Amino acid sequence: MSLKKTAKFGKPQETDYATKEAFNSLRTNLKFCGDDIRVVALTSCTENEGKSTTALNLSFSFTEDGKKVLLIDADLRKSVFIGANKLRADGQIMGLSHYLSGQCMMEDVIYQTDVKGLDLVVAGPTAPNPTELLGGERFENLIRKARETYDIVLIDSPPLGMVIDTVVMAHCCDGAIIVIESDMISYRYALEVKKQLEFADCRILGTVLNKVDLGGGKYYKGYYKKGKYGAYK
Numbered sequence: 689m690s691l692k693k694t695a696k697f698g699k700p701q702e703t704d705y706a707t708k709e710a711f712n713s714l715r716t717n718l719k720f721c722g723d724d725i726r727v728v729a730l731t732s733c734t735e736n737e738g739k740s741t742t743a744l745n746l747s748f749s750f751t752e753d754g755k756k757v758l759l760i761d762a763d764l765r766k767s768v769f770i771g772a773n774k775l776r777a778d779g780q781i782m783g784l785s786h787y788l789s790g791q792c793m794m795e796d797v798i799y800q801t802d803v804k805g806l807d808l809v810v811a812g813p814t815a816p817n818p819t820e821l822l823g824g825e826r827f828e829n830l831i832r833k834a835r836e837t838y839d840i841v842l843i844d845s846p847p848l849g850m851v852i853d854t855v856v857m858a859h860c861c862d863g864a865i866i867v868i869e870s871d872m873i874s875y876r877y878a879l880e881v882k883k884q885l886e887f888a889d890c891r892i893l894g895t896v897l898n899k900v901d902l903g904g905g906k907y908y909k910g911y912y913k914k915g916k917y918g919a920y921k
């Protein structure tokens with residue numbers, strides 16, 4: 689796939705050693721899931737648990753390992769930002785919602801960023817029918833094409849405990865990671881999301897327990913930990 693567009697993206701602030709190591713081990717665990725795991729959705733029970741932050745840092749970790757990564761922001765209910773990073777490009781930024789609704793070509797929404805090895809698709813303007821768009825043929829085509837070009841495709845997905853968008857796109861993914869905010873999500877709520885993924889026949893690769901309180905305050909900023917139930921099996 690030849691990309692027409694480039695954009696300045698920029699890495700976030702330098703992460704500390706422990707955070708970096710945690711993402712490297714997340715990356716390693718993901719690799720141990722098998723080399724057939726190429727397209728991975730990140731979801732959660734509710735908003736704000738850290739999906740975008742995890743997706744972004746995991747992307748960086750893969751690029752540092754020399755991999756070619758496509759990060760897709762598939763939360764069509766939100767804005768064109770992914771995590772705290774704003775994409776800066778000349779002209780109008782075209783996003784996933786433009787492509788899925790037929791307003792542009794696939795190549796128009798894939799941006800080559802200034803992080804070596806990382807290409808990005810932003811969500812684009814909020815769409816009135818996100819579930820329908822994500823369940824359509826154009827999304828399937830994007831993922832099929834991305835498989836030919838990238839070593840790993842990470843899909844930053846909407847929270848499955850709130851909307852079913854992740855279920856409709858699950859058949860395009862090789863598996864999902866559930867990001868869980870520590871001390872915020874009940875066991876029952878997490879179980880519901882797990883069941884929904886299983887119902888969609890989506891392999892659960894593991895969980896990331898995020899915003900873990902290490903005793904110092906509400907949580908130790910930037911600390912990430914693998915989930916209790918085994919993570920990447």
Ligand SMILES: Nc1ncnc2c1ncn2[C@@H]1O[C@H](COP(=O)(O)OP(=O)(O)OP(=O)(O)O)[C@@H](O)[C@H]1O
Nearest residue numbers: 734735736737738739740741742771899909910911
């Ligand atoms: N481990 C962490 N330590 C401290 N702050 C964090 C951590 N993970 C995420 N955050 C912060 O929590 C907020 C929500 O994170 P993020 O946007 O990644 O969540 P999200 O699940 O993608 O949210 P949404 O459902 O709204 O898309 C952000 O302000 C982010 O900086």
Ligand SMILES: [Mg+2]
Nearest residue numbers: 739740763771
């Ligand atoms: Mg997000």
